[in-house]
Amino acid sequence: MTNNILLIKSKRGQASAPFEVLVAVILMGFVIVAGTWALTNLSQSTCIGDKRQNMSELKEAIKDVVLGSDLTIKNISFDTRPCLNQKFEKITLTKYDSPTKCSAYCGGGENCTLMEYVYDDGKIRKMPIVPICMDLPTSVNFESSESECDVDPEDWEAMDLSASPSPDIKSGKYRLFMKSTGSDSVREMCFLKKV
Secondary structure (H helix, E strand, O other), X not given: OHHHHHHHXXXXXXXXXXXXXXXXXXXXXXXXXXXXXXXXXHHHHHHHXXXXXXXXXXXXXXXXXXXXXXXXXXXXXXXXXXXXXXXXXXXXXXXXXXXXXXHHHHOOOOOEXXXXXXXXXXXXXXOOOOOEEOOOOOOEEEOOOOHHHOOOOXXXXXXXXXXXXXXXXXXXXXXXXXXXXXXXXXXXXXXXXXX
């Protein structure tokens, strides 16, 4: 009789085993999906933090050149990796004549220049980093050709960041300096990218 009871109990255990394995597999799959999602979000947040730091360093370099003497030259290595999708990401300097926008990001003014990191794939447009106010004087213009900056076009490409639309500031090596002009009212900056 006891052998029959043990046999019945062991058959019940065997019958519930596939169900327990199925539950374990489902739970393990959920843990793997949740873990992968968390790691992806953490990696993206870290990347955006690094990009914000790189943008701030570029802003400070531009400011040092603009506020420094005409002999100030900055060589910058702007190495930033894509955080979302490289094809749809852009970092630009954009001039605005909007007191509302300038007040929101720069604390006031009729016009301002903002450094913006924009992701736009045609369906979604977002700015993962709040635009950075450049605090540049309105009298600063960017040269548009290599000859005006007196550099070899085979080595350097002049970026006219005041053009509309503004060119994308991509990872690479840059040289920044102010060009000597006879006028105090307008100052010309050479923003050059290594070819």
